[in-house]
Amino acid sequence: MWLIITLYAALVIVLGCVSYILMFRPRYRTLEFTKQYSLEQGEIDEAFLGLDWKQWTFSSPYGYALKGQYLRGKEGAPAALFVHGITWTRYGMAKYMRPFIEMGWNVAAFDLAGHGESSAPRRFYPSFGFYEKLDVREGVRSLRSLFPGAPCYGLFGESLGAASVLEYAPLAGKGASREIDFIVADCPFSSAWDELMEQYRLIHAPNCFAWPAAHILRWLVRLLHGFDIRAAAPIKAVMQTDMPILFAHGMEDRYVPTIMSVRMASARMANNVGVTELVLIPGAVHARGILTDRARWLAGVTAFIDRVCSEKSAAHTSGQRGV
Numbered sequence: 001m002w003l004i005i006t007l008y009a010a011l012v013i014v015l016g017c018v019s020y021i022l023m024f025r026p027r028y029r030t031l032e033f034t035k036q037y038s039l040e041q042g043e044i045d046e047a048f049l050g051l052d053w054k055q056w057t058f059s060s061p062y063g064y065a066l067k068g069q070y071l072r073g074k075e076g077a078p079a080a081l082f083v084h085g086i087t088w089t090r091y092g093m094a095k096y097m098r099p100f101i102e103m104g105w106n107v108a109a110f111d112l113a114g115h116g117e118s119s120a121p122r123r124f125y126p127s128f129g130f131y132e133k134l135d136v137r138e139g140v141r142s143l144r145s146l147f148p149g150a151p152c153y154g155l156f157g158e159s160l161g162a163a164s165v166l167e168y169a170p171l172a173g174k175g176a177s178r179e180i181d182f183i184v185a186d187c188p189f190s191s192a193w194d195e196l197m198e199q200y201r202l203i204h205a206p207n208c209f210a211w212p213a214a215h216i217l218r219w220l221v222r223l224l225h226g227f228d229i230r231a232a233a234p235i236k237a238v239m240q241t242d243m244p245i246l247f248a249h250g251m252e253d254r255y256v257p258t259i260m261s262v263r264m265a266s267a268r269m270a271n272n273v274g275v276t277e278l279v280l281i282p283g284a285v286h287a288r289g290i291l292t293d294r295a296r297w298l299a300g301v302t303a304f305i306d307r308v309c310s311e312k313s314a315a316h317t318s319g320q321r322g323v
């Protein structure tokens with residue numbers, strides 16, 4: 001009996017520790033690697049790299065520097081900030097940026113803490129949006145200072161970046177005082193805890209192993225990163241803001257299940273919590289929606305943006321008339 005208990009405890013501890021390593025000690029790709037990968041995949045080309053990009057640096061509230069780049073568009077054009085996924089860099093957002101660059105938008109992207117050129121103390125990354133949301137807030141404020149005359153400000157995120165921008169949303173203010181006008185979240189997870197349990201499901205880990213292992217990981221995260229993994233929960237954040245949000249998700253996503261976006265969007269729609277749209281892309285796996293069906297993705301996103309920015313413009317005009 002004691003042998004069985006000891007073996008069970010050992011397996012649970014091993015599963016918890018391995019889970020921690022996979023989630024919090026992944027292999028991070030360099031800026032150069034992601035640039036070359038994006039070139040090879042056709043997500044960017046030499047013409048994209050040859051645009052008049054400017055280097056960009058702003059400070060995290062946690063004391064480290066976040067680095068990225070920006071591109072000025074047409075006079076009076078909207079401005080958007082793009083936030084990449086885990087282990088990748090700002091070049092991963094080029095596929096989303098390109099159509100908006102073609103429209104003449106002002107665009108900017110930065111490397112999250114510990115990614116690309118943004119060095120940071122190890123405890124701050126990855127935190128699945130818990131710490132990243134405040135870095136996003138500083139990025140938004142820097143974006144507004146770069147493009148103070150933009151008529152509309154947008155925020156795009158992918159995977160970890162999508163979760164981070166959703167967790168930032170309640171911090172952006174409400175109504176006309178919002179720092180950002182809309183969010184497009186592509187393949188976000190509903191919470192870090194949900195994503196962990198989904199990975200256990202994919203490997204067919206029995207609950208008698210998965211649940212205690214998950215709590216071991218939770219304890220390690222508290223000890224080494226200073227936060228509760230259950231607090232990294234976009235599904236809670238999206239219910240605390242009237243921010244217009246569009247969720248986009250590939251229907252063949254096995255890494256972050258499509259149902260996570262469906263649940264978040266459905267919860268907001270059912271409770272009338274701000275403008276909410278959902279765009280599902282058939283045949284698309286994780287973070288490949290815009291590459292799988294660019295027309296469908298863009299049609300849904302641009303219609304959403306036109307609606308939000310037009311309503312903002314109309315409200316601004318009405319306010320001026322009332323003065």
